[in-house]
Amino acid sequence: MAVMIGVDPHKGSHTAVAIGADEKPLGRLRVRASAAQGEKLVAWADAWPERTWAVEGAGGLGHLLAQQLVAAGERVLDVQPKLAARVRLLQAGDTNKNDPNDALSVAIAALRSRARREVAADDYTAVLKVWSKRHRDLSRARNQVACRLHAVLCELVPGGFSKEISAGQAARVLEQVTPSGAIAQARCDLAGQFLDDLRNLDAQLRGTKKKLAAAVRASGTTLTEIFGIGPVIAGTVIGDAGDVSRFATRDHFAAYNGTAPIEVSSGGRKTYRLSLRGNRRINHAIHMAAITQIRNRHSDGRAYYDRKIAEGKTHKEALRSLKRRISNAIYARLRADARQAAAASEEGPGGQPGNDSDSSATGSHPARQLFGQATPGPSTTIRPGKTASTASPSKPIPKKIQATT
Numbered sequence: 001m002a003v004m005i006g007v008d009p010h011k012g013s014h015t016a017v018a019i020g021a022d023e024k025p026l027g028r029l030r031v032r033a034s035a036a037q038g039e040k041l042v043a044w045a046d047a048w049p050e051r052t053w054a055v056e057g058a059g060g061l062g063h064l065l066a067q068q069l070v071a072a073g074e075r076v077l078d079v080q081p082k083l084a085a086r087v088r089l090l091q092a093g094d095t096n097k098n099d100p101n102d103a104l105s106v107a108i109a110a111l112r113s114r115a116r117r118e119v120a121a122d123d124y125t126a127v128l129k130v131w132s133k134r135h136r137d138l139s140r141a142r143n144q145v146a147c148r149l150h151a152v153l154c155e156l157v158p159g160g161f162s163k164e165i166s167a168g169q170a171a172r173v174l175e176q177v178t179p180s181g182a183i184a185q186a187r188c189d190l191a192g193q194f195l196d197d198l199r200n201l202d203a204q205l206r207g208t209k210k211k212l213a214a215a216v217r218a219s220g221t222t223l224t225e226i227f228g229i230g231p232v233i234a235g236t237v238i239g240d241a242g243d244v245s246r247f248a249t250r251d252h253f254a255a256y257n258g259t260a261p262i263e264v265s266s267g268g269r270k271t272y273r274l275s276l277r278g279n280r281r282i283n284h285a286i287h288m289a290a291i292t293q294i295r296n297r298h299s300d301g302r303a304y305y306d307r308k309i310a311e312g313k314t315h316k317e318a319l320r321s322l323k324r325r326i327s328n329a330i331y332a333r334l335r336a337d338a339r340q341a342a343a344a345s346e347e348g349p350g351g352q353p354g355n356d357s358d359s360s361a362t363g364s365h366p367a368r369q370l371f372g373q374a375t376p377g378p379s380t381t382i383r384p385g386k387t388a389s390t391a392s393p394s395k396p397i398p399k400k401i402q403a404t405t
Contacts (some may be wrong), residue, residue: 003048007041007055008080008099008109009062015099016041018048019107028100038068054079054110056102058119066119076119083116117246124219125202129239131212133231136281138208142201149194155187161315167199220341222333226326227230228292237330244334250327258261259320259327274320283323286330288324301326301341 154160258278293301
């Protein structure tokens with residue numbers, strides 16, 4: 001008899017409930033989170049040879065347990081928490097929310113829903129996800145420290161520091177400050193601590209970027225050949241997208257990353273609106289690539305953006321069109337990389353990755369790299385960067401700044 005076993009994972013324990021095709025519970029087990037958790041669950045499930053496991057959040061809290069079950073040769077499905085929540089919502093109103101009922105909802109959702117994904121053993125995408133998340137966390141922490149340093153400098157220096165500040169600039173500013181009083185001295189000391197934090201985070205970011213760049217190179221991906229996509233964006237996209245075969249078409253991939261519009265039609269009126277769904281991390285990565293292309297006038301992306309503006313599109317509409325175009329290019333590259341990896345595995349160690357005709361989203365010749373060569377350092381604005389000949393010199397730092405209370 002085919003059995004579906006739903007698992008509600010937690011930090012301290014995991015609850016499993018087995019059901020048949022009629023959704024009737026056949027048994028349940030609660031195990032403590034430990035090194036032997038997978039073995040205990042598999043031993044308990046030996047009574048049902050034809051079994052499938054459904055783990056809620058196999059990419060999050062249930063990741064370790066799901067990987068242990070996969071390593072034991074079990075078939076495991078990933079059930080999104082929102083699917084199990086919908087099952088609980090459709091159940092009788094007197095159903096208590098507890099671990100056994102949650103596990104039952106997971107099993108029913110996996111049994112009836114089509115939106116389920118089979119869990120595979122971790123590969124290089126897990127490495128990219130680890131380091132891209134680390135880079136994202138460090139970047140957020142650095143932004144917080146930089147903002148706090150800005151706030152303190154506003155109380156020490158008239159007018160503060162209006163632009164994005166670096167550790168070296170902050171150090172030069174603090175060297176020019178002469179505190180006059182205990183309050184100003186305390187602010188100087190606090191700014192010095194923020195400066196130390198900023199330098200420490202900068203050093204960690206540099207190390208993380210090196211690890212992420214090495215992981216991207218080892219993956220053999222061609223995403224970095226797209227203009228505006230460097231190791232950070234490539235690691236984010238590959239790490240979050242995972243196996244590209246789960247997206248049947250580039251439209252499915254665009255819906256997943258939020259670059260496809262949402263239809264809000266009614267009756268004879270056909271309208272679409274901006275999608276706020278999907279994976280926002282990949283959407284932000286695509287946004288940064290689009291901004292980089294717009295800022296560089298020699299890129300094909302900027303030419304495409306200008307054509308849309310000439311057609312009467314607004315800036316936001318043209319930007320959305322460019323993001324969708326980049327999404328299609330990314331999907332084509334991911335598909336080509338997957339085929340090359342499969343061919344290389346069939347040929348053995350001697351297989352060499354090559355190019356593919358689908359690597360261009362517009363169907364052009366593969367030798368013409370889509371949107372040109374990648375450029376480092378994407379900016380958050382679309383203002384064109386100044387060249388060395390036109391850049392205005394930075395304002396000199398005052399020789400002496402008297403800080404008052």
